[in-house]
Amino acid sequence: MTNPVIVWLRRDLRLADQAAFHAAAQSGAPVIPVYVLDDEAPRHHRMGGASRWWLHHSLSRLDADLRAIGSRLVLRRGKAHEELAAIRREVGARTVHCLAHYEPWWRNAERAVAKHFQLVRHDGNYLAPPGTILSGAGTPYRIYTPFWRALSERLPPPLPVAAPAHLPAPANWPASDALEDWGLLPRAPDWAGGLRAMWSPGEGGARERLADFAEAAAVYEQRRNLPAQEGTSLLSPHLHFGEISPAAVWHAVAGAGGSVGTFLGELGWRDYAQNVILQFPDYATRSAKAEFDHMPWRTGPEAEADLAAWQQGRTGYPIVDAGMRQLWRTGWMHNRVRMLAASFLIKHLMIDWREGERWFWDTLVDADHGQNAVNWQWSAGSGVDANIFSRIMAPLSQSVKFDAAGYIRQWVPELAGLADGEIHDPVVRPRGYPRPIVDHGAGRARALAAMVQAKGEAASGGG
Ligand SMILES: Cc1cc2nc3c(=O)[nH]c(=O)nc-3n(C[C@H](O)[C@H](O)[C@H](O)COP(=O)(O)OP(=O)(O)OC[C@H]3O[C@@H](n4cnc5c(N)ncnc54)[C@H](O)[C@@H]3O)c2cc1C
Structure with a gap:
């Protein structure tokens, strides 16, 4: 046989x-x-x-x-x-x-x-095989925009292939563990209630999500930054676990018109992230820019308490806290709020971006080696293609700008009774909700001074 x-x-x-x-x-x-x-x-x-x-x-x-x-x-x-x-x-x-x-x-x-x-x-698993999108000089790209331009020339991806109708079985099956014995599910305590309520892991769940999103793909650009709305595809864990192929996603939505191009560009970021970790396998643990090795990150008991407040959604910044609690309950956080929460940890609290990367790695259902590292280094400003460190996101004005009142009400129940005008930065804190653990202006000034110090040390070769 x-x-x-x-x-x-x-x-x-x-x-x-x-x-x-x-x-x-x-x-x-x-x-x-x-x-x-x-x-x-x-x-x-x-x-x-x-x-x-x-x-x-x-x-x-x-x-x-x-x-x-x-x-x-x-x-x-x-x-x-x-x-x-x-x-x-x-x-x-x-x-x-x-x-x-x-x-x-x-x-x-x-x-x-x-x-x-x-x-x-x-x-x-990608729109194009990582490592194959090369510049005219035959080198891999480090910056997203030219990478995406070059990748776009190779698109659309091949049409998806149907599932096999039958797979011939062997005469004898090799021994198999029982899934239950692996202990992958939390038992004591069972913290997964919020995950069960939100997600249907598996290929069928992925297809349903895609079908829902395809109807709204044309208005992606208008809604994707508003955390109170379900304006993004929610496909990230399905894509991470490979329950649906990016080619299948592409072909289901590419003809939607409107702003679907912005969405396709996000799939491009996913490919880009793999392209980066292929060039820098230690990207999740090592800053790409050398001056970040000189950054005076805070450590010690006070920094640890601040890190715990951030993890638990008790920073006193409602939009950051809403995001961190959404993450803890559902294993997912809206992208705009991920950017804010990351910037807040790194810049307002001056805590090493790797602490944030580790927390996200443990708590995200879409935790992905490439995407997580690329986005943390982007947020820190330490990456090969990154936001500038001195561009410090203001959580309070971003909360107003992106109309996060409903989002805060959903995830921070202590604030649910506050009006839209108050909820982003309540003057009087309802019982049980903390005051800001750092003042915005003081945090900003401390971060900018730290960057100047790090650059100075890097330039003088100091340790
Ligand atoms: C600090 C930080 C950490 C992050 N960590 C992860 C992670 O571990 N895993 C992960 O999948 N995404 C990560 N992201 C990117 C982004 O937040 C999520 O991909 C997105 O929120 C997932 O929701 P969605 O599927 O509805 O996205 P949509 O907006 O519908 O986007 C479609 C798909 O494009 C990809 N994508 C979207 N935005 C990005 C991006 N900025 N970078 C790379 N790929 C992107 C994802 O696969 C996503 O499912 C991170 C972002 C930040 C700021």
Whole structure:
């Protein structure tokens, strides 16, 4: 009988437009879909709590979808190459199909798997394969705008390929862990109620989100900065876990007209982020601009208390607190508010951007190595393409400008009784709601002085 082939799954948990499944099905061989949970390889980027919650449900959905076409999902825990090699010994598979991934730990894992198997890497998690969008001089781009211009010339992406109607099963299935035994869901306490209320992980949930968004894609530009409205696609965790392909998203909305181009440009930022981590694998832990190594970030008990206030949504800045509480409850935060919350932590509180990156990594359902690092370094001003550090966002005026009153009411119930004119910066604080932990003007002045100091030290070569 023909040797079975393995489909090695990671952040590509779908059947439609999934080139690894497509190729495996086309081969005519029995197909063994495998997911290996490896908590060691990513080291400090081991999946956070919100991602683990998502992963549990996404794997469960995928297994159900596979069973509907005659297959099932094999779950193993450990190093990917060791687990796949063990499966090879159990059932004699020699070929592994996978989608390519660009996190440094996945690239290492791919190299290790390739020593044991014929590894066939397929594209399909990005609009164009990362590393292939190059300047005229043949070098990768560091800045988004020229990257996007060059990527646009390669678009549209190929049309999505349908899910296989049937996957031939092997004569013997290799052993599989039970998903429940992995303990991915929070138990004591179960903090996932807000996540359950908002999300439907899995390919079906992704398709529904896309269908909802496609109807409003033409007015994306008008609504995307207003946190009180559902003006964005909410596709980020589905895209991160690969439950829908960017090509499928593209083809569903590109013809919508209106301002859909702005939305497509955001998909471009997603590709750009991978392009950056491919060039700078330690981007999540190392500032791209050297002067940031001299930044006098605050540390010690007072800074720790401020960090905790930020994490808990108790800074006394209503829009920042609303965002941080939305994140804690739902695993997601509106992009405009992510920018504000990040700027506030880094600049008003002078706390190292890596602390924020770590918190988001643990709490976001869409936590993504490339997108998180690129956006934190953009917010800090430390990145290869970044906002200037001295451009300090004013949370109070941004809150008014982007009409966040309804958003604050939703997430900060202590303020729910206040009128629109008062809620952004209440003069009298309702009981239980803190005063600002830092004055806007004083925080701004401290940040600007710190930057001058860091630049001076960097220029003089000081440590
Ligand atoms: C400090 C900070 C950290 C962030 N961390 C992450 C992260 O870990 N994972 C993540 O997916 N996004 C991250 N973002 C980007 C952005 O906030 C989210 O992608 C967006 O809010 C997701 O909501 P949506 O799907 O409704 O987005 P939409 O506005 O509908 O955009 C469509 C898709 O484009 C991509 N996208 C949108 N904005 C960006 C962006 N600025 N950079 C890169 N890709 C983008 C996402 O995949 C998103 O799903 C971060 C932003 C900031 C400021």
